[in-house]
Amino acid sequence: MVLGVSFVDQLSTALVIGVITGGVYALVALGLVLVYKASGVFNFAQAEFGTVAVYAAYAALEFAGLPYGIALLVGVSAGVAMGLATERLIIRPLFDAPRVTLLVATAGVALLVIGVQFWRANDPALRVLAPISNELERVRVFGISVSDQRIVILLVLAATAAGLALFFRSPGGLAVLAASQEPTAAELVGVSVRRVSSLTWGVAALLGSLAGLLSAPISNFSPGFLTAGASGALIPGFTGAVIGGMTSMPGAVVGGLLVGIVESLGGLNALEGIPGARSLLVFASLLVVLLVRPQGLLGRAAA
Amino acid sequence: MALLEVRDLVVGYGPHPVLHGVSLDIEAGETCVLFGLNGAGKTTTVSAIAGLLAPSSGTITFDGQPIAGRPAAALVASGISLSPEGRRVFARLTVEQNLQLGGWVRRKDAAVARTQRQLVFDYFPRLAERGDQVAGTLSGGEQQMLAIGRALMSQPRLLLVDEASLGLSPTVARTVFEVMDRINDDGTTVLIVEQNAGVLPYADRVLIMEKGTLVFTGVGDEIRDADLRSTYLGA
Numbered sequence: 082m083v084l085g086v087s088f089v090d091q092l093s094t095a096l097v098i099g100v101i102t103g104g105v106y107a108l109v110a111l112g113l114v115l116v117y118k119a120s121g122v123f124n125f126a127q128a129e130f131g132t133v134a135v136y137a138a139y140a141a142l143e144f145a146g147l148p149y150g151i152a153l154l155v156g157v158s159a160g161v162a163m164g165l166a167t168e169r170l171i172i173r174p175l176f177d178a179p180r181v182t183l184l185v186a187t188a189g190v191a192l193l194v195i196g197v198q199f200w201r202a203n204d205p206a207l208r209v210l211a212p213i214s215n216e217l218e219r220v221r222v223f224g225i226s227v228s229d230q231r232i233v234i235l236l237v238l239a240a241t242a243a244g245l246a247l248f249f250r251s252p253g254g255l256a257v258l259a260a261s262q263e264p265t266a267a268e269l270v271g272v273s274v275r276r277v278s279s280l281t282w283g284v285a286a287l288l289g290s291l292a293g294l295l296s297a298p299i300s301n302f303s304p305g306f307l308t309a310g311a312s313g314a315l316i317p318g319f320t321g322a323v324i325g326g327m328t329s330m331p332g333a334v335v336g337g338l339l340v341g342i343v344e345s346l347g348g349l350n351a352l353e354g355i356p357g358a359r360s361l362l363v364f365a366s367l368l369v370v371l372l373v374r375p376q377g378l379l380g381r382a383a384a
Numbered sequence: 385m386a387l388l389e390v391r392d393l394v395v396g397y398g399p400h401p402v403l404h405g406v407s408l409d410i411e412a413g414e415t416c417v418l419f420g421l422n423g424a425g426k427t428t429t430v431s432a433i434a435g436l437l438a439p440s441s442g443t444i445t446f447d448g449q450p451i452a453g454r455p456a457a458a459l460v461a462s463g464i465s466l467s468p469e470g471r472r473v474f475a476r477l478t479v480e481q482n483l484q485l486g487g488w489v490r491r492k493d494a495a496v497a498r499t500q501r502q503l504v505f506d507y508f509p510r511l512a513e514r515g516d517q518v519a520g521t522l523s524g525g526e527q528q529m530l531a532i533g534r535a536l537m538s539q540p541r542l543l544l545v546d547e548a549s550l551g552l553s554p555t556v557a558r559t560v561f562e563v564m565d566r567i568n569d570d571g572t573t574v575l576i577v578e579q580n581a582g583v584l585p586y587a588d589r590v591l592i593m594e595k596g597t598l599v600f601t602g603v604g605d606e607i608r609d610a611d612l613r614s615t616y617l618g619a
């Protein structure tokens with residue numbers, strides 16, 4: 082940001098940048114909230130569903146020469162396959178284990194997958210996935226150009242959040258909640274707990290894949306890029322999910338966008354002298370939200 | 385042919401069997417009560433019938449069909465419904481939502497859902513008053529009513545109730561038994577697991593289980609044996 086730009090201008094710029102970076106966080110947060118609602122697990126592998134999807138799409142595009150749309154489909158399939166495999170091989174056998182064991186297990190999955198990426202795909206370390214369209218300035222908002230890619234992210238976010246919110250108001254959503262609260266009773270009324278589990282991990286992996294495939298083209302990508310590092314979305318996504326209440330789909334969206342905005346406020350000139358101002362602001366606001374509303378912005382007090 | 389026929393049922397958790405060859409019949413239209421001390425294997429028996437546990441040997445036949453080993457989620461659609469030990473209501477969902485889930489296998493048929501819901505509210509008016517209450521905040525008696533009501537929503541032909549009166553005051557226990565009696569009069573076959581002799585007046589037949597085998601089968605009045613009475617019925 083150029084020095085001398087008025088504070089209000091800086092604020093509005095930060096707001097726009099915040100919303101467009103927060104869109105990816107919100108997508109990650111949606112997947113985290115879904116898995117948490119369905120199985121009470123903090124899923125550290127959520128962002129890796131996205132990274133795997135990106136590498137698969139990249140390979141389909143660059144090495145197999147498939148058309149862009151097909152390559153995206155290949156990516157989504159790879160991400161969803163990883164989600165289903167994680168559920169089948171890790172989550173289901175540990176069904177009765179304490180939730181903290183599962184948390185560690187998902188972290189293990191993430192580290193394993195990142196390890197494989199470093200092993201198989203670190204040369205070159207930085208790669209570029211083509212964007213959906215090359216239009217970098219579809220609109221200008223407060224002087225910030227917003228690319229097609231960014232707009233697609235926000236549209237996909239809106240559509241998936243609305244879909245999930247509707248789903249949890251439907252009988253199917255009720256069955257997911259029932260399976261997580263009382264699996265035995267859920268079986269007894271005819272809800273297959275296994276099927277519910279596969280379904281939720283599959284959909285969560287789909288959300289992760291979308292987050293990866295849509296955000297990778299914004300800069301370059303490298304092993305584990307969506308989990309950690311400059312374009313990491315896992316920790317901001319978690320923060321957003323918790324701010325939003327951990328069980329609320331709209332909460333995940335609001336929380337994710339909020340984290341994006343707060344983070345970009347850390348770039349204000351007034352904070353120039355403070356190293357790490359962005360994370361400082363994000364975690365300070367997380368703590369404030371948790372102190373004032375422990376159940377999160379849109380979470381229910383006893384849920 | 386009886387509605388439910390269990391033959392030489394062996395069920396266990398891990399390598400050691402808990403049931404050592406249980407055989408029993410439940411006739412269509414009757415109310416059966418299964419007595420037994422703690423750890424006798426009553427819950428294991430009804431869990432196997434409802435499909436929560438797979439037997440290691442023996443057969444279970446429901447309405448002429450072999451069902452041993454079929455999962456619970458499939459059996460409830462064929463007409464076997466269990467109100468489990470410990471009630472296991474969906475604590476963070478409302479009474480209405482619990483009932484709606486009880487009707488999961490009949491969800492395509494709005495008419496059945498409506499009739500069954502009406503029936504449940506008819507049996508347990510308390511539930512009707514508390515439709516929007518979160519189930520976890522219901523009293524113990526109300527949760528028991530909800531668990532039975534939820535099991536009724538699938539329109540079962542055989543209703544299994546494990547520990548119908550555990551932890552209930554004598555008055556509430558009697559209410560539950562009376563409703564079970566009405567449910568039976570309305571045409572549902574009933575198997576109640578009990579430790580409370582108060583259920584005897586409502587039973588067509590009594591089964592007594594000890595250490596994984598049935599030691600007595602007969603009508604309630606036949607329990608003349610003073611030892612059996614004092615051991616199992618506290619009377």
Ligand SMILES: Nc1ncnc2c1ncn2[C@@H]1O[C@H](COP(=O)(O)OP(=O)(O)OP(=O)(O)O)[C@@H](O)[C@H]1O
Nearest residue numbers: 397402420421422423424425426427428429469579
């Ligand atoms: N999940 C389990 N794992 C291992 N053993 C079990 C399990 N559930 C029950 N058992 C054992 O099986 C035996 C029969 O238990 P069951 O629950 O069927 O008894 P019950 O007659 O229902 O007793 P209660 O009146 O206390 O409910 C007991 O010895 C019990 O310890």
Ligand SMILES: [Mg+2]
Nearest residue numbers: 426427428469
């Ligand atoms: Mg028992």
